[in-house]
Amino acid sequence: MKTKTLLGGLVASLMIVSGAAFAQGPVRVEVYKSAYCGCCGKWVEHLRKNGFDVVTKDVDDVPAARKALGMPDQYGSCHTAKVGSYSVEGHVPADDIRRLLAESPKAIGLATPGMPQGSPGMETSTPQPYETLLVGLDGSARVFARH
Incomplete structure (x- = not known):
């Protein structure tokens, strides 16, 4: 009897947890x-096609937006974004x-400096290798992914 009660409670708990995760969207x-x-x-379309809920905000000063989000200028590109706390x-x-969010490192976030040919939004018939950097809280960076 106790085993059935415990098992029933466990199943109910799992249903609640999975339902809460699903409700987050x-x-x-x-x-x-x-x-x-x-x-x-x-x-933006690349992100939407990959399941993200994207809200765009047109600004006159992208570097000011970058600064407000804490990203150092040396990693700058043509747009900046906020995803959770990153x-x-x-x-x-x-x-x-997705990997950044799954691993949750202590960091400012990710950067693909410049506008590398072949990166999402910069598709071309002659892509170039590029790196995504993980920018640490101190502003230093290390390679997070190579493409």
Whole structure:
């Protein structure tokens, strides 16, 4: 009798936890970009196609938005974003963002500096190798992923 009660409680708890996780829905990404940048819009579409809930905010001063999110200018690109407690700078692939959220490192966030050809939103017939950097709380960076 006690085993059935324990098992029933365990199953009910698992249903509640999985239901709560399902109710959370897609991860929200706030993107700060120029209204006139086409590649930023393509990156937004990349995120949406990969299941993110993206809200765009057109700004006149992307570097100011980057600074407000805590990302050092040296990692700058044409747009910046906020995902949970992290900053995401530039054309970072959706899979890298998912990995960041899963691993939850103590960091400012991710950056793909510049506008590398072949990165999401910068697709081309001649892609170049590029790196996604994990930017630490002290502003230093290390390679997070190679593409």
